[in-house]
Every structure is written in structure tokens, then in C-alpha cells.
Amino acid sequence: MAELDRRLVAWCERQLGATPVERLMGVSQMAEVVGVRLDDGRSVVIKSRSDPTARAKTCVAVQHHAADAGFPCARPLTDVTDLDGLAVHAEEWRPGGELLRGDSPEIAERSAQLYAQLAVIVEDLRLSPPLPNPEWVNWDHDGPGLWPPNELHDIRPLATQLPPPLVAIATRARARLMKSGHLPRVLGHADWEAQNLRWNADGPHAVHDWDSIAWLPEAALVGAASGAFASAEIPTLMPLHSSEAFIAAYENARGRTFAVEERELAWAASLWPALHNARAEFLWHTQPVALTEVLTQGEERLRRAGA
Structure with a gap:
């Protein structure tokens, strides 16, 4: 050092x-x-x-x-x-601001409106795609397995013994995500969590973690954010109604409604960061917070994804 x-x-x-x-x-x-x-x-x-x-x-x-x-x-x-x-x-140096805690629909809407502001700002940028995408949204990796390669996770003793229900949900979610690979890609913030946002009484103060820019279809970026927006110290999966509120508030702020395929893509993408975290919880023997929510909500989110 x-x-x-x-x-x-x-x-x-x-x-x-x-x-x-x-x-x-x-x-x-x-x-x-x-x-x-x-x-x-x-x-x-x-x-x-x-x-x-x-x-x-x-x-x-x-x-x-x-x-x-x-x-x-x-x-x-x-x-x-x-x-x-x-x-x-x-x-x-931009210190200050507070975390906006909670996963209610009202907080989802505030977070989604800020996300839509960023989408408007960057939608016309033409830059070299920042590939590979961050691991927690890298479902379209070119590795041989279901999960993107991770040299720390892949050598864990339990790496080949993940809970079958978790693997089944991840398999269906990824298959649905890969079906929408033809949609146009845009740049967007792929780690849209409460821990990376700071707020003041009069509005947003700072968004951090710009290393997590990804190159994905707009609906996939929004979906991933809708499932993770309130994660702070321990990442998890948001309640269904709050993810729904996030997606609707984003559409309203952007002035357009997602097509059916985009809406399904958003719901499939809402699962992937939580699947990434659930796998890590199992491999590293930590509290199964994301895993519990994935197993509880997975079937309904997959239904909405058309998976």
C-alpha cells in the first residue's frame, strides 16, 4: 500500500x-x-x-x-x-446526502424517476460498449455454463451443488433474457441500488458507482433496477408490487409504455441480480436473504416474463 x-x-x-x-x-x-x-x-x-x-x-x-x-x-x-x-x-469529492431506505412503491417511484432522467441524458451517446457487462447483469456471457465465469465462486466446494430450485429459476430466466438479445442496446447504470444513491431533503444529491455502466436493452436495465433499487448493506429482491411501481414510474417519466416483449424482458431481468446474490449466499454460507426472496417470488416473476 x-x-x-x-x-x-x-x-x-x-x-x-x-x-x-x-x-x-x-x-x-x-x-x-x-x-x-x-x-x-x-x-x-x-x-x-x-x-x-x-x-x-x-x-x-x-x-x-x-x-x-x-x-x-x-x-x-x-x-x-x-x-x-x-x-x-x-x-x-462529493460527500454528503443520505440513503433513501425502504422498498415501498413510493420510494420505487422516486428512484425510477431519477433513473429515467439519466436514461434521457445518455440515450444518444455513442461510445465503445463497456463489455463485458458487470457480472450481476452478464446473463449473455460467452462462458460454457449458466453463470458467468467467476474465479472465486467457481472453485467453491458447493459450486456444482446449488439448490435445484435456484438453478431452475436461473435457467428459465436466462433463457428468456437471451431471447431478447436482438433488441437495441443502450448505455445505462447497472448497479442502481440504494447504497449507490444519496438524497437531500430537496431531492437527489449524488449517484455513485459509475464503473457499473452496462450495454443492454433499455427494458433489461430498467428491470434489473426494479429488482434491486432498495438494496443497501445486504442486497435482496424487492417486493413484486414495488418492482411493478418502478417499471410503471419509469415508463411514465419516459413518456412511453414498454411493448409486450420489453415488459417481459424487464421482469426476467429483475431476477438476475438477485439470482447472482443468492448464488453467492449459498456458496459462501451467508444469510439466505436474496435466496429466500428468489425462491418465494421466482415463479411469479417468471410468469410475468413469459418464461
Whole structure:
């Protein structure tokens, strides 16, 4: 970590023309995220991550376009550059705001309306597709099995012993999702969860996790968000009526109703992030929160998906 810090200091001096003098925060998940105060008084966030398929440039370009359009998110301050094999960029420090907790239809509608605002902003962007899509929406992967390859999950002792009802639901959901692969694809935020959104009393304050941009049919992006919008510390699957409210509020905000095929696609996609989380719960022996909801709601969501 000391070596990484030295490299990041030198990177800041080259890219931002200032030296970090204080560490404000640090998070390590899919990326290393470090907030620092610079010697010129600015506070910035530096993100570095492995990027073997060069997704990061498109993700940061989407974020920059959204910020320029007035969408509530941190504005990137640099392009993505290579730092000893890591993709690195800096963005504004945008602390504050609160999680909007709860999975009621009313909260679903607020979340969906914000999602629709972003969809309008990015719908005409023409950028290199950020493929592969994030794992929790990567049902169209080109691997040999049902699930996208995951070197940590695939070696678990129980990887071939998943509960048969979970496998059956995932198989039907993926088959329905693959049937709509001909629909036009758009860019969209694929990790639309409460943990990545911050709100003030007067509205949205910041949307985070722009590394999770995906290239999917619009209805699939909306469906995935409708199933996950309230997930915070422990991801799960939303109540059916709240997913329904999310999809309807999105359609209303966009001024168009999904066609039958799109509506079915949305319901199939609503299951996939929860299926991804349910599998992880089983493999890593954690509380079966998503798994319970998938097994409870799966049949009805598949019925609505025409699966």
C-alpha cells in the first residue's frame, strides 16, 4: 500500500498539478477508492482498478456526460490513464446526502424517476460498449455454463451443488433474457441500488458507482433496477408490487409504455441480480436473504416474463 501511495502521489502531481497532503477516506471493493486533500486546497477522489477489457474509459465518459448535463454525480477531473497496469482517474469529492431506505412503491417511484432522467441524458451517446457487462447483469456471457465465469465462486466446494430450485429459476430466466438479445442496446447504470444513491431533503444529491455502466436493452436495465433499487448493506429482491411501481414510474417519466416483449424482458431481468446474490449466499454460507426472496417470488416473476 505504501508503494501504491507513492505512485498515486506522483500520478496526482502529473495529472492534477498538486500533491496530496491528507487522506480523507479509502474504500477497497471492486476498485481502490481514495479521497485526498491536495496542497492547492482541492479535495478529490482517485479511483484505480484492474481493467483488462478497457471498460473504464466508457464508464468515465458516461459519468462526465451526465455531470455536464446537470445530473447529480461527481464530475471526472481527468481521463482514465494507465498506472502500472491499473486504470486510474480522479473526480470531484462529493460527500454528503443520505440513503433513501425502504422498498415501498413510493420510494420505487422516486428512484425510477431519477433513473429515467439519466436514461434521457445518455440515450444518444455513442461510445465503445463497456463489455463485458458487470457480472450481476452478464446473463449473455460467452462462458460454457449458466453463470458467468467467476474465479472465486467457481472453485467453491458447493459450486456444482446449488439448490435445484435456484438453478431452475436461473435457467428459465436466462433463457428468456437471451431471447431478447436482438433488441437495441443502450448505455445505462447497472448497479442502481440504494447504497449507490444519496438524497437531500430537496431531492437527489449524488449517484455513485459509475464503473457499473452496462450495454443492454433499455427494458433489461430498467428491470434489473426494479429488482434491486432498495438494496443497501445486504442486497435482496424487492417486493413484486414495488418492482411493478418502478417499471410503471419509469415508463411514465419516459413518456412511453414498454411493448409486450420489453415488459417481459424487464421482469426476467429483475431476477438476475438477485439470482447472482443468492448464488453467492449459498456458496459462501451467508444469510439466505436474496435466496429466500428468489425462491418465494421466482415463479411469479417468471410468469410475468413469459418464461
